Amino acid sequence: MEIQEVAIDIHVPSPENADELQIFMKKKLDEVPGEPFKPRPVTIFRLPTWLHEINKDLCGPKVVSIGPYHHGKECLQAMQKHKWSMLRDFLARDENSGFEMYLREMRLLEAQARECYSETVDMGSDDFVMMLLLDGCFILELLLKLQTEEWDLCSVDWVCGDIISDLCMLENQMPFFVIHKLFAIQGKCDQNCEGLCPLFELISVKIWIADTFKFSAPQISCSEIHHLLHLYYKGVLPDRQFDREQSDLVTGKSYHWRLQIFQWSKFFSKSSNPVVESATSRDDESTSSEDIKRINIPCVTELHEAGVKFRRKIQPRDMFDISFQHGTMEMPFLGIDDMEKILLWNMVAFEQSQPYEFESERILSSYLALMDSLINTEKDAAILGRSGIFENYLHNDEQAANFFNQFSKIFLINYSDHYFYGLYKDIKRYSESACNKSRAQLKHDYFSNPWSSISVVAASILLILTFIQTYYSAAK
Known part of the structure; x- marks a missing residue:
């Protein structure tokens, strides 16, 4: 067999082309923001394209662009x-x-602001600086006009509502230190605020209007705030230590250590260490990762059939103050309209973009995972509505259910550090008891609609009459 030689044409660039390539690549390297081996202080992220495709109305601004992403x-x-x-x-x-x-x-x-964006900003220096000045002054002037009730195009109700919604979007942010600097130049606050920044109060009073989210200006330095969405996030989340251990629930921190003990015990399984054995033998506090992933709770309809009562909590500490005792779940009021949808979506997107530390729990992600478990269909939303817990301002309950159902598919939840892990266990234990399972089965099979209920009642009456007739016949 003859082997033919195949000539491969390899293009070797001329010295001139090599120089052009070198110049091009060197320019690209110089354009990379930040310094080698030094983490960039990224605080404003671009959402993935597939998230835009799922719900573009919640990701991109409708009226006004802030920052470079939609400029x-x-x-x-x-x-x-x-x-x-x-x-x-x-x-x-x-x-x-x-x-x-x-x-x-x-x-x-300029340089500090550029580093805050996750993507390289393809804007010249003059254009970028002009954008900072225009956008920062726009936000402040909007706040001041709302404070003094001056009429402006932005004061029109539908325009103002759309602008506020746009200012809540993660991709539509600018560094807070830019806005604060402009505010400080006019002497409305100090360059380096100590204590509560006056800008916090202006923002909290004039922009963040939502019944569901009880916003209070966070008691932290303004230098710790990344942008307006971050300020709102800090003002909505509870300003307290996670005290679930005091309420007979499992804390994320202690649970984390039990999980480590479980993993270490597998590594040292050949040894007969009594401490390790006792730490891993508690069935009630099993720390297997697989057990955690399987934790879920029935929806509202199924829990209702199992005898669970739903009540609105009258004086909750915050929107996450949810309790379950003796077959009754108490929850704070939750209202959903287009504004709240944007807020929830973008706040959880911001939360998901932050580096995860085991001491800090993704409480909002945990909350939405809980709501996703509870509200599967419009029937679940209707039951919560009748209980005074849920108010749906969307077109129908199906839209509300679809909104909550999407979170588990697109955002990551670390079930080993779930804020409501103890609540899940209590609800699951109650719903899976033999008595409650039988009640739920009976209610589902025979009392799920009026006609089946009438049939059961009629059959019961017929059975009683038959028994009476048999009794009197035997007595004669």
């Missing part, structure tokens, strides 16, 4: 032009500082 979009150009009048009005409030000072301060913050 220049055709559908947002009307408000982009209005930003110039907002800039003029904001500068007119300051008789001491000239326009040059504002522009100079923004140039000083």
